[in-house]
Amino acid sequence: MLQINAKGYTPVDSTLIPLGKTDAVAGTPFDFTTPRTIGAKVDEDNQQLKNGKGYDHNFVLNGTGMKHAATVIGDRSGIVMDVYTDEPGLQFYGGNFMQGKNTFKGGVKDDFRTAFCLETQHFPDSPNQPTFPSTVLEPGKTYKTSSVYKFSTTTK
Numbered sequence: 001m002l003q004i005n006a007k008g009y010t011p012v013d014s015t016l017i018p019l020g021k022t023d024a025v026a027g028t029p030f031d032f033t034t035p036r037t038i039g040a041k042v043d044e045d046n047q048q049l050k051n052g053k054g055y056d057h058n059f060v061l062n063g064t065g066m067k068h069a070a071t072v073i074g075d076r077s078g079i080v081m082d083v084y085t086d087e088p089g090l091q092f093y094g095g096n097f098m099q100g101k102n103t104f105k106g107g108v109k110d111d112f113r114t115a116f117c118l119e120t121q122h123f124p125d126s127p128n129q130p131t132f133p134s135t136v137l138e139p140g141k142t143y144k145t146s147s148v149y150k151f152s153t154t155t156k
């Protein structure tokens with residue numbers, strides 16, 4: 001199960017470059033505001049899903065400062081991962097370009113959609129998108145960010 005604390009995402013073109021706008025997740029396959037399985041809507045007829053061969057999109061996180069960004073719960077293991085960050089975005093990559101060229105622990109190949117990533121970040125292509133939060137770091141300024149990936153288990 002995946003839940004992402006975001007009411008919007010940044011749509012991309014066919015080369016996965018952001019279009020410079022934010023779209024609402026409500027009523028789309030990108031709506032993870034309530035927990036659901038990652039694969040439940042990944043194959044829906046949606047141009048954004050086609051562009052990324054699934055999920056490979058930046059989510060616009062709700063709130064400012066340090067905030068809860070996402071929760072993942074393993075359906076078989078009961079392992080819980082909570083993500084916290086002060087970054088404005090969270091890239092959710094669903095393993096759509098994995099081709100079985102690498103081997104995970106236990107001999108499992110990295111085949112299509114066998115893994116996923118949740119990456120805290122500023123929005124992709126921010127320097128070229130005036131509507132996105134700036135990533136410019138002026139001389140003499142310091143950049144500091146924090147992200148926490150907290151692991152626990154559910155009781156079964």
